[in-house]
Amino acid sequence: MLEKLKNEVYQSNMQLSKLGLVTFTWGNVSGIDRKKGLFVIKPSGVAYENLTPEDMVVVNLKGEVVEGKLNPSSDTPTHTVLYNEFPLIGGIVHTHSPWAVSFAEAGMDIPALGTTHADTFYGDVPVSDALSKAEIESDYEENTGKVIVRTFKEKSIDPSAVPAVLVRQHGPFTWGKDPQQAVYNAKVLEVVAEMSYHALQLTKADIKVPQFLLDKHYYRKHGKDAYYGQTNAKSKIHAKKI
Amino acid sequence: MLEKLKNEVYQSNMQLSKLGLVTFTWGNVSGIDRKKGLFVIKPSGVAYENLTPEDMVVVNLKGEVVEGKLNPSSDTPTHTVLYNEFPLIGGIVHTHSPWAVSFAEAGMDIPALGTTHADTFYGDVPVSDALSKAEIESDYEENTGKVIVRTFKEKSIDPSAVPAVLVRQHGPFTWGKDPQQAVYNAKVLEVVAEMSYHALQLTKADIKVPQFLLDKHYYRKHGKDAYYGQTNAKSKIHAKKI
Amino acid sequence: MLEKLKNEVYQSNMQLSKLGLVTFTWGNVSGIDRKKGLFVIKPSGVAYENLTPEDMVVVNLKGEVVEGKLNPSSDTPTHTVLYNEFPLIGGIVHTHSPWAVSFAEAGMDIPALGTTHADTFYGDVPVSDALSKAEIESDYEENTGKVIVRTFKEKSIDPSAVPAVLVRQHGPFTWGKDPQQAVYNAKVLEVVAEMSYHALQLTKADIKVPQFLLDKHYYRKHGKDAYYGQTNAKSKIHAKKI
Amino acid sequence: MLEKLKNEVYQSNMQLSKLGLVTFTWGNVSGIDRKKGLFVIKPSGVAYENLTPEDMVVVNLKGEVVEGKLNPSSDTPTHTVLYNEFPLIGGIVHTHSPWAVSFAEAGMDIPALGTTHADTFYGDVPVSDALSKAEIESDYEENTGKVIVRTFKEKSIDPSAVPAVLVRQHGPFTWGKDPQQAVYNAKVLEVVAEMSYHALQLTKADIKVPQFLLDKHYYRKHGKDAYYGQTNAKSKIHAKKI
Secondary structure (H helix, E strand, C coil), X not given: XXXXXXXXXXXXXXXXXXXXXXXXXXXXXXXXXXXXXXXXXXXXXXXXXXXXXXXXXXXXXXXXXXXXXXXXXXXXXXXXXXXHHCCCCCEEXXXXXXXXXXXXXXXXXXXXXXXXXXXXCCCCECECCCCCHHHHHCCHHHHHHHHHHHHHHHCCCCCCCCCEEEECXXXXXXXXXXXXXXXXXXXXXHHHHHHHHHHHHHCCCCCCCCHHHHHHHHHCCCCCCCCCCCCCCCCHHHCCCC | CCXXXXXXXXXXXXXXXXXXXXXXXXXXXXXXECCCCEEEECECCCCHHHCCHHHCEEEECCCCEEECCCCECCCHHHHHHHHHHCCCCCEEEEECCHHHHHHHHXXXXXXXXCXXXXXXXXXXXXXXXXXXXXXXXXXXXXXXXXXXXXXXXXXXXXXXXXXXXXXXXXXXXXXXXXXXXXXXXXXXXXXXXXXXXXXXXXXXXXXXXXXXXXXXXXXXXXCCCCCCCXXXXXXXXXXXXX | CCHHHHHHXXXXXXXXXXXXXXXXXXXXXXXXXXXXXXXXXXXXXXXXXXXXXXXXXXXXXXXXXXXXXXXXXXXXXXXXXXHHHCCCCCEEEEECCHHHXXXXXXXXXXXXXXXXXXXXXXXXXXXXXXXXXXXXHCCHHHHHHHHHHHHHHHCCCCXXXXXXXEECCCEEEEEECCHHHHHXXXXXXXXXXXXHHHHHHHCXXXXXXXXXXXXXXXXXXXXXXXXXXXXXXXXXXXXXXC | CCHHHHHHHHHHHHHHHHCCCCCCCCEEEEEEECCCCEEEECECCCCXXXXXXXXXXXXXXXXXXXXXXXXXXXXHHHHHHHHHHCCCCCEEEEECCHHHHHHHHHCCCECCXXXXXXXXXXXXXXXXXXXXXHHHHCCHHHHHHHHHHHHHHHCCCCCCCCCEEEECCCEEEEEECCHHHHHHHHHHHXXXXXXXXXXXXXXXXXXXXXXXXXXXXXXXXXXXXXXXXXXXXXXXXXXXXX
């Protein structure tokens, strides 16, 4: 079942590895079929070089395995929460990419300091609160999803406009309309984390970009007035910006 | 038309990718035929692995597409301004290379701290002012070109002697006598940004090089008394310095 | 003799090189056969590209060469001490990986700042005391082993729970149940050193993770209640975490 | 003439590129035949991919070209001074490797902070004085050699014990008993510059290693009591340390 989606999720997992975002097996991608209410996710702890499309695991929106011989990613309950609470997203990525993790460990948002950031993220990428002892000791991975959702609600951030979060003391989750876009956003996040880190070391001045720059860059790539790229773009994941 | 220039611009775009200066499609190179008053530029949002010489778009000095099936780079109006205002340049490069972007985000010039810098840039590489709300909301890309030109005029910098700029909150543009040299300068800029960053973290002393070192290094590579390299150098882009 | 173990140690040495943990020949891996009381170690100063499984040297727990045409690693006395004093370990790795060395040179523990760290190291990775003049001038490599053991005793750290140390002014040693796991731990150490470095530069706040997060992450991967990965995992070294 | 040495110098130049120490053509290696009083050096500004052993240029100890169709490296006068003033060295390397350049630009010695440094450099790697206006305007490259020699004399450093220098505002030169060892030292210098940079950012404590550690590490690899490596080592450049 869901052969096409399984292949797409498989390819996106492999792309994650090729983009230099994972050490060992520390990353996972999932994608959802909204009509069927099922999502496909990488199995737990299988090396990328051994992974096949058939290894992908099918899970329903209660987080139950529907098909698959292998255990799904241990982060599956986090993905389940996000698919239930963010109804517009079609793919999710989790990595331990080092620049994004450094901000998560420091407990700092990745501030919007330039157009590279604004092209993909319509504002600062938020860091979540730390999980409490109770949240960690029971239903840990589910609570990881809940703290992400709470972060976006409390800060009134639209998850479609800022498709990424840093879970404090842990690392980044990103999402998108499909698995490929979620992978694209995971790479952009790592790149802007690196740029922001160095800019913040160079100066103590307030260097956040103004709202009108965020508006300009975000909307020239998103929504009905977007004017980037080609209608006949050959590869969606590469067609985001010149 | 302009088949030779198209191929040159195509090769320079591919070189940009090989030199590690671009993530996804975030870079573009153009080159101009001054006699015909036409320039050739990369199409918008096409992945490097899918790019062909035929995809290049021909544009006139009003910024109008003269030939090409694809949309030109969304930065085309910036290139148009630069070709009109800097009559000696033959090629332009724009990237989001991370070290140079970090200085652009911090709003800092890349200071001339050593011979690696002085061999290519005859002084600090300036950061432009930030664009105003009005400049961003209308004719944004054209105004990006204008703020670059304004920066060089206000600071009395010769764009042939310092063939690079950082657009504040955005990133670097470089240029040269042809597309290959503009690519070469884009790489040098990234390397000297990295070196300067680390030197500035190591010490708070004033470590800018004196004018006579700039003179020596710049003029042993440029102008009639240059004594670097070979007259029979096999590859212009590699023949800049031992 | 010990052909299987020699091959395993050879493969682990090659893996060390592939994971980007060594410059030139600056690294070594050993593995022990506890029943026979013999361990196998890389010869001294042989380039990775010339190394063969037959080059591995067999050493007893007094540190004497039992078989092998080449000199064993000059760090052999350090390995001997660790195998004698840490009876549960089956493999040892030494490298000069740059991020870990930077902490060793700064004389600082690598603090546990996130889940990437807690998944493998149940607490801070300790830096040892510096060796004294007497300890360096006589039996230097043996004393390097002794200072590691002393560090774990004085700080009451279980070497099975924190399978890594930084020898001050020198660099990291890691270990594991077998050579592959020791290599895995050497890579994790380098990655968490890099992440911790950047987090520590971003903030002066106390960002150490709480004990309950260490408990959660460590025990979901270790011991009888672990729930990570697959029982049918294809590659042990890659099966540590999704 | 000198075909064997030309090939050796050619191979060492290619090695410099493979070790990631050069951008474009910014590096050169030379090697000397002390009996004949002639040295062989890379030509100026030829790309590594186009270089052949036959392109190497033969120069005498007055700095005059004896054989070769191409111009020698513009740094040839610097090499000439070093071969004349440091009679024990057999090969010289110059690069613009970024970590070493950062210290040169900051005007700081690379301090000896650990065993990685002490294994190759018997003490801090010194930064030279800046060249004066007069020294730069006339015989610049020769004066670069002279300021290196002056630095070692004034600080009473033995160039055989510390085979590297940072020319202030410029970059590193290294040397060795032959071109391969000079290349090896150029790589070690870059690695220890990176490690030292990060250690210096982590702490403001005095973390220089004591003299007895320098003695131990330097002399276990150099001189008559050295006990590293194999007498039957297959590759000298890789046989420096386990």
